[in-house]
Amino acid sequence: MNCPRCETTLETYTLGDRDADVCERCGYVGVSVEHESERVEMESWSEAIRRFHDQNAE
Numbered sequence: 880m881n882c883p884r885c886e887t888t889l890e891t892y893t894l895g896d897r898d899a900d901v902c903e904r905c906g907y908v909g910v911s912v913e914h915e916s917e918r919v920e921m922e923s924w925s926e927a928i929r930r931f932h933d934q935n936a937e
């Protein structure tokens with residue numbers, strides 16, 4: 880799957896019991912959400928991904 884914005888290959892992150900397709904180039908996050916608020920979900924994802932990158936930055 881490629882990013883709909885910049886067509887870079889998306890990375891798949893697994894956090895908890897969910898998967899997200901993430902573009903490391905432009906920051907696009909694709910999460911399959913059906914029942915919950917997408918906006919809240921996106922914010923928690925980008926926060927989790929930022930934490931993931933912070934850990935790797937050391």
Ligand SMILES: [Zn+2]
Nearest residue numbers: 882885902905
């Ligand atoms: Zn992208």
